[in-house]
Amino acid sequence: MWKQPWGYKEGYVICGGLFLTGLSLQAAVGGFHLETLAYPINLLAAVVFFLLLLLLHFFRRKFAALRWLSSYQAAISSISSLALLTLVMGLVKQLPSYMHEGDAWPGFAQMLSNWAFAFLFVWFIAVLGMTVFLRLFSAQWKDIPFVLNHLGLLIALTGAVLGSADIQQLEMNTLVGRPQWMATNERGDVLELPLAIELHEFSIEEYPPKLMLIDNETGDMLPKGKPDHFLVEDSAAVGKLLDWDVAVITKLPMAAGVPTGDTLKYVEFHSVGATMALYIRVSHRKTGETHEGWVSCGNYMFPYKAMRLNEKVSLVMPEPEPKRFYSDVTVYTESGKTIREVIEVNKPVQVDGWKIYQLGYDESKGRWSDVSVFQLVRDPWLPVVYTGILMMIAGALALFVFQKRKEGVHDKLD
Known part of the structure; x- marks a missing residue:
C-alpha cells in the first residue's frame, strides 16, 4: 500500500x-x-x-x-x-x-x-x-456530456450544502386589517423582515358535515377501530349508521343556538360565529325506537349538541374538515412593490426571493378565523442548485445526442 x-x-x-x-x-x-x-x-x-x-x-x-x-x-x-x-x-x-x-x-x-x-x-x-x-x-467535444454532468453535480452539491447556512424558515401570524412585518424563527426569536403582509380576508371551504355514533362511556367512535359515518351532502339526506336509520329534516349551515327551557334549539344566524346545525330523526330498525332533535358541531361561540340515543350510544357531528383555506393579502416590500395576491396551501407566492406559504389559521374559530399563519422561506442559493440540476439534464441530453451520432457513423461505415 x-x-x-x-x-x-x-x-x-x-x-x-x-x-x-x-x-x-x-x-x-x-x-x-x-x-x-x-x-x-x-x-x-x-x-x-x-x-x-x-x-x-x-x-x-x-x-x-x-x-x-x-x-x-x-x-x-x-x-x-x-x-x-x-x-x-x-x-x-x-x-x-x-x-x-x-x-x-x-x-x-x-x-x-x-x-x-x-x-x-x-x-x-x-x-x-x-x-x-x-x-x-482537455477541450474535446466528446467530453461535453461528462463535463456537464459532473460540473452540474459539483455546483448543485456545493450550493445545497453551503446554502443550508443561509436558509431562513420563519412563521408569521397576521390579523385582518393589520400589516405585519415581524416573524419568528425556529428558536422563537422575533425578526423584522424586509416585507410586510396585510391580511384582508381569510376564507375556508369545508367538506359537508358528518354524523357518527360514539360510545357514551369511552367516547370512542363506533364501530371501534373502523368508525362509520354518514355524510350529509344535502338538506334532505337519508342514511344509515349501524342499526339506526338517519333522516335529515332541516339543515342550517349558518345557525345559532337558542336556549328554550331545558333544551337548545337552533335558528338561522347569518353573522360571525354561526355554526352548522342539523335537525334529524333517528329510528332503530330492530326495536322501532325513534329520536328527533338538533345536532351541532358547535364552535367557539356555541356549544356542541349531541343526541343521546340510549345508555350506550349517542349521535354526534364532528367538527367539519377544511377542504381548502386561503388568504387574500397585500404584500409590501422595501423595494417599493405592492402586490395583491391570494395565498393558499400548495400555492405559495414568491416576492423578492421569499416564498410565502399558507400554513394555518386559528383552528379554535374555524371558518371565522381572523388570523392567518404564513411560512416564509428564503433560500438564496436555490438558483445555484437549479443551475447544477439543469446542467446535469443538459449533460444527459448531450450524452444521448452524442451516442446517436456515434451510432450513425458506425451505420455508415457498415
Whole structure:
C-alpha cells in the first residue's frame, strides 16, 4: 500500500482516516454551527477552495498523488464513503441545528454540523473538482456530456450544502386589517423582515358535515377501530349508521343556538360565529325506537349538541374538515412593490426571493378565523442548485445526442 499508482485501498484508508478524525473532533469540541458558514463566509470559502483546486490541477503532472485525485479509484472510494454517511443521515432523525441534543457524540442527528460528514464531503468535492478540471481543460467535444454532468453535480452539491447556512424558515401570524412585518424563527426569536403582509380576508371551504355514533362511556367512535359515518351532502339526506336509520329534516349551515327551557334549539344566524346545525330523526330498525332533535358541531361561540340515543350510544357531528383555506393579502416590500395576491396551501407566492406559504389559521374559530399563519422561506442559493440540476439534464441530453451520432457513423461505415 501507498506505492504508486494508488488504488482503492489507499482511497478507503484516506476516507476512513477522515471519518475517524471527524469523530474525534466531534467528541472533543462538539459539532460546528452552520450559522458560522452564513453569507459571505460560505461564498468566500467556496471561491478560495476552488481556486486552490485549480492551482493544484496545474501541478498534477509533477505529483502522482494529485493525478490520482482525478482517478476513478479516488472517485468511487470517496462517493461510496459519503453515500454511507448520507444513508445514516436518512435513517437517523435529523434535529434542528439549534437543538443541543443533536450535538451529542457521534452527532449523526445533526449530520450537516458533523465534522466527519464535513471532512468526507470536502474530500469528495475535491476529487470531483479535480476530475472536472481535468476534462474541462482537455477541450474535446466528446467530453461535453461528462463535463456537464459532473460540473452540474459539483455546483448543485456545493450550493445545497453551503446554502443550508443561509436558509431562513420563519412563521408569521397576521390579523385582518393589520400589516405585519415581524416573524419568528425556529428558536422563537422575533425578526423584522424586509416585507410586510396585510391580511384582508381569510376564507375556508369545508367538506359537508358528518354524523357518527360514539360510545357514551369511552367516547370512542363506533364501530371501534373502523368508525362509520354518514355524510350529509344535502338538506334532505337519508342514511344509515349501524342499526339506526338517519333522516335529515332541516339543515342550517349558518345557525345559532337558542336556549328554550331545558333544551337548545337552533335558528338561522347569518353573522360571525354561526355554526352548522342539523335537525334529524333517528329510528332503530330492530326495536322501532325513534329520536328527533338538533345536532351541532358547535364552535367557539356555541356549544356542541349531541343526541343521546340510549345508555350506550349517542349521535354526534364532528367538527367539519377544511377542504381548502386561503388568504387574500397585500404584500409590501422595501423595494417599493405592492402586490395583491391570494395565498393558499400548495400555492405559495414568491416576492423578492421569499416564498410565502399558507400554513394555518386559528383552528379554535374555524371558518371565522381572523388570523392567518404564513411560512416564509428564503433560500438564496436555490438558483445555484437549479443551475447544477439543469446542467446535469443538459449533460444527459448531450450524452444521448452524442451516442446517436456515434451510432450513425458506425451505420455508415457498415
